[in-house]
Amino acid sequence: MTSTTFLLGQLFNGLSYCSILLLIALGLAITFGLMGVINMAHGELMMLGSYAAYVLQNYFAKQLAAQYFGWYFVLALPLAFVVSGLAGLLLERSLIRRLYGRPLETLLATWGVSLILQQLMRQIFGANNVDVRSPGWLMGRWHVAAGLELPHLRLFIIAFTSTCLFLMYALLFRTALGLRIRAVTQNRDMSACLGVPTRKVDAYTFALGSGLAGFAGCILSLMGSVGPNSGQNYIVDAFMVVVLGGVGKLAGAIAGSFVIGQTNVLFESFSTATMGKVMVFTLVILFLQWKPSGVFPSKVRSLD
C-alpha cells in the first residue's frame, strides 16, 4: 500500500470518526445544548439503545427464519429510539423538571441516574459484554482502488448521521413543535406568557434528545462493546463536541465533531493513539481559552 492510499484512507477515517462523534453528540446537543441540562446519563441512554438492539437481535435469531435475520437492524433503530426516548421522558417527568436552572444539582442527579441504569443492566443482562452481530449487508466493503476499501458499516453511519441531522433541522425550523422548542429554550417566561405549554415542550424536547442517544447506541453496538459500562466510553467525547462547538447551536455540534474528528485522526496518523488524544485535548483547551463559548457562540442580549 502506498502512502497516498494510506492518506486517502485516513481522510475517510476522519470523516467516519466525525460522523460517529456527531451521532453521539446530537442528542446531547439537544438536552445539554438547547435545554441546558448537564446530562451525565447521556451515555447510559445510549447504552439502553444498544441493549434494545441486542434484545431484538436475539428475538430474531430465536423466533424467525434465518433469512430475515439481516432485517433485525432496520427495526432495531426505531426500537432503540423509542426505548431511550421513553426512558428520557420518564427521567424528565420524574426528576429533571424539578431541577431546571440548577445545573449542579442536575449534574449530580443525572450522574446518580447513570449509576442506577448501569447497575440495572448488570442485574438484568449480567456484568459481561453481550454480542451484537452486524447484519450481512453491513459487512461488505466498497472497493475504490487498490488498497483503498471503504467498509459499508462506516459508509452507513455517515449516511445515517446525515439523515438524522437533516431531520433535526427540518423538525426544529420547519414544524410548529420546532418553533416552540426554540421559543422555550430562548426565553421560557416569555413563551409561557404567550401560551406555549412549556412543561410539555420540555418533556418532548428531552425525550427527543434521549431518543437520538438511543440511535447512537444502537449504531455503535456494531462498532464497539455493549455492556453495562459501555455508555461511559462515549460521554467525554460527547460533552467535548458540544462544548467546543458552542452550547445552544446545532451547527456547533457539527463544527465540534468535524474539528475533533479530523484533528484526532490526523494527529493519530503521525503519532500514536494516546498522543493523538493528548494533542486534541490540548488543542481544545487552548481554543476554549481563546473563544470560551466555542465555535458558534449563542448570542444573547441579557446576562444569564
Added chain:
Amino acid sequence: MATKRNNGPAPSRRDFLKTTAAMMGVGAAAGTFGGISCGPRGSAPIKVGIMHSLSGTMAISETSLRDVELMAIEEINAKGGVLGRQIQPIVEDPASDWPTFAEKSKKLLLRDEVCSVFGCWTSASRKAVLPVFEKNNGLLWYPVQYEGNECSHNVFYTGAAPNQQIGPAVTWLLKNRGKKFYLLGSDYVFPRTANGIIKGQLKAEGGELVGEEYTPLGHMEYSTVVNKIKSAKPEVVFSTINGDSNVAFYKQLRAAGITANDIPVMAVSVAEDEVRGIGGAVAEGHYAAWNYFQSVDTPENKVFVDKFRTKYGKDRVTDDPIEAAYFQVHLWAQAVAKAGSTEVDKIREAALGQEFKAPEGMVRLDPKNLHTWKTVRIGKIRADGQFDVVWATDGPVRPEPWDKIQFPKRDCDWTRGGTVENT
C-alpha cells in the same frame, strides 16, 4: 459521622478506641506469633476474604471470579470443611478503584482477621494492595496472568508468569505464522512490560518488529490503527489490549476486511468471556495463549464446567482466570489441612510444593517463588466462541517471575530470602 451523633447504632468513641486497640493488638500479634490466624480457634468457621470488583469497569471480568471462588468454598464445605471447620467467605467489593482495594484489604486483614484473601485482577490493583499484605503479613491469592518482575512473600500467583504465556506464544508464532510482528496494546503497565519482553525475544529468535502502538484504556475508534496495520503489512499482530477496547478492535478490523487468514491476531487478554462480547463470528480464527480453555479435554474440566454452568446458568462460560480462581481455593484448603493450622506463616510453608489436579491438568505451587507450574496452551477461536487447542506443552512449565532477557541473572527464591542475583 464524627460531627453528628444520634441515638442510632453509630459507633461511640469508646467503641472506636476498642477497635483501634484490637487492631493494634492484631498487628502486634502478627509480629510476635507469625501472622493473622483466621479468627478464633476451636470449631468456629475459618474466615477468608474474597476481594473482586463487583461494580465499575472491572466488574465485567471480576464478578465471575467471585462466583467461582464461592463455588469452590461450597465444595470444600460440603465435604466437611478444613480441619473440621467450615469456611466462611467474607466478600468485599473494591469497585474497580485501586485505593479502595488497599482499604478493603486493610479491613479484611485487620478487622475480619482473615488468613487469606482471594482477590484482584488488574496489576494496578495488585500493586495497590501489595504493601498492605506485606506490612501485615497477610496472604493474597492472585489468579490472573501478569507481567512478572515481582517476587513477594505474601502473594501466591496462580495465573501465568510471562514465560508461561507470552514467551511460548511468540515462539509458536515465529515458527508457524511468520516473522513480522505488529505489537498493539493498551497504554498501561502490563502491555508495555509485556512488549518489552516480546521485543527482546524477537531480537533473540530472529523476528522483525514492523510496528508498535498503544491505545488508551477504553479506546473505541480503531480505524487509524487498522489503517496503520494495513500499511505496515505484518504477518501477525500481537495484542495486549485489555478490556472493552478488544470488542471495538476486533469488530473494526473485521469490518475493514481483515480476517484471521490475512493477519492473525494473537491475544493474551482475550478469553472465552471476552469472545462472548466480541462475537465468535467476528473473532473466528484468531489466537489466544492461556493455560486453560473451556474446551480442554480432562475429566476434571468436564465436571468443573458442568458444575459452574448448573450453578450460574447455561449461558455462562469458564475461562483461564476463572479456572485459576477455582483451583487456588483448593490449593489453599490443602495447605491449611497440611499445616494443621490457620496461621499465615504455617499456611505458606505448607502450601509450597502443594499439587492439585485442576481442570487444566496438574498444577503445583513452586517451592521457591510462590508462583504456579502450569501447562501452556495456544487456542484458535471457533465461530461458537470456544477455542480449539492447537498447541500445548507436554506438562506443567516452571514459572519464572523475572524476565530472563531483561534480568538474565535475577531469580526469585524464598529459600534464599527473595529476589537474588545469581553469579
